[in-house]
Amino acid sequence: MSKLRAADFGEYDVKPEADQTGFRVSWDIANGSKNPIDLDAQGATIGGTTESLFAENGSRLKGGRLAPAETGTFTSEYALPKADGLDIVFTMTRMDENMNILAEDPHWTGSIK
Known part of the structure; x- marks a missing residue:
């Protein structure tokens, strides 16, 4: 997981x-099951919750579900309160x-x- 920098964000x-840490998760995953799987970030280990972000630069977005037999590398961007x-x-x-x-x-x- 890496912190997002100002240069990672486009105009839109x-x-x-200001009180949040933006970060990107890079996923290498294969769904070997017969069912789709859902991926999500929960929150900090001490509690709290994440919020979804969008940072176009460097992003390899994939929907929230990975289809059966599909493999890929993709990213998700989130924000977490700095206090967490x-x-x-x-x-x-x-x-x-x-x-x-x-x-x-x-x-x-x-x-x-």
């Missing part, structure tokens, strides 16, 4: 507020087309660099 992008620190928790929720949760959500943690 959604930018973090730089340690982030990510959760991957696996749902079917009817929005039924398929299994317990795996969690990953990382730090914004």
Whole structure:
């Protein structure tokens, strides 16, 4: 996870507020299941929540779901209140087309660099 810089944002992008840290997550993921998966950032390890951002420069956006048998590298941009620190928790929720949760959500943690 890397901090977003002012140069990463274009004129019409959604930018973090002054009291937020903007960051980008780079994903290398393959969906080997028969169902789409949903990807999202939860919040800081101490609590709080993230907000979605958009920074066009350097972005490789992919929708919020990865289709069965699809593989790719893509990015997601978020903002987190500076008071929540730089340690982030990510959760991957696996749902079917009817929005039924398929299994317990795996969690990953990382730090914004």
